Amino acid sequence: MSMSRRELLEGSAGLALTGAAALSLAGPAFAQGPRRSAAETVDVKELMTPGPLGDCVLGNAAAPVTLVEYASLTCGHCATFHTAILPGLKEKYIDTGKVRLVFREFPLNQLDTAVYMLTRCALGADGMSSGDQARYFAMINVFFREQRNWAFTNDPLTAVTGITRQAGFTQAAFEACLNNQAILDALNAVRDRASSVFGVDSTPTFFVNGKRVLGAQPLEEFEKIIVPLLPPA
Template sequence: MLSRRHFIEGSAALGLVAAFAPAALAQRRTQTETVDVAQLMQPGPLGDVWLGKADAPVTIVEYASLTCGHCASFHTGTLPELKKKYIETGKVRLVFREFALNQLDAAVYMLTRCALNADGKAGEGVDQARYFALIDVFFQQQRTWAFGGNPLEAVTAITRQAGMTQAQFEACLNNQAILDALNATRERAASAFGVESTPTFFVNGKRVLGAQPAAEFEKIIDPLLPA
């Protein structure tokens, strides 16, 4: 269960997270490593959310933090290019997985999950468009809510614009099952796949570290596409 206090505490911890996570931890892994694809593609307890066709020949699994500046750079800068060239043309599917780095991160991820439904679970028949629309807004406005003076007020305003009532907001933050599932997703990513920093990507199982430009992703994706 998360409370209003966690918004304040989580925001206060962001300076340390931003300074530490992307560079120091990433040095422990290399771009040449691969993981077992069958294991990687097993969804977590809340189910996977994705963009693109389910049968695309290339699948990118992204582990990201909503309070991570590098993740925001990828989503606002690189991803639109990849969408146009690969995702919208049926060549690539992007599976997005939450990797909360702090309490504020966890709280906001809980709210994005509740945009799907009350239990936060994805699955057949669930409209994922609302989830990704909210993710996009949080990345675009990251400086305002994650690093501003009043994260609770800023996050509340964003969720209200998305149609979430105050009662739904409070109920979501009190949903221990969603919080436990998000923690399980992060722990499995770290223990099973060695995710140590955000963003971390796996392109058909091959690890790609950091918010690489579109050209770097093209070098990895293109050889994997059918001739």
């Protein structure tokens, strides 16, 4: 079920009613299908069709391995991946041109959605991926690193506002972003398509050249899938 802008703003009460309670405010905001198994493969051409705002990507477009990640900013396992696993993966495979990471938003609740809207606005007022992706990923990293300080507090509004201020948001820009219906609709569309077409029903969910990988697996587990897909040295 998609959220309207009114439901987003009223449901989160400007983020003030969220925090730990946000995770159970209305349950997941998408229709869950049957649980999918790891190792299942999806159609790569279909998977690589970007959403309305385009994809945000780390790494070389010509990399032989593409890792697509669907993540929630309020998901603890997603935060673990980004803070403890991705740095090693980035140094060893992304920065060396072997893997590219396609990051896709999969909001699970209203707070998630609101904060993802703000990270998209870091790209520009329209939220398109053609904007400043370095700024986008910098905000994503901060929100994951500081997750417990904003997602699990009684006053997420103050914490989220503080993070966006450091990223250069004015109060006017903050409010305009949360009232951007086009960005909200686009985030809903990416999440709903991931659920209905690719069976994404938990976060983080990854696809390595189309092969499903569930959860924040250790780097060694990703390597077992990535290394065989690389061309001979």
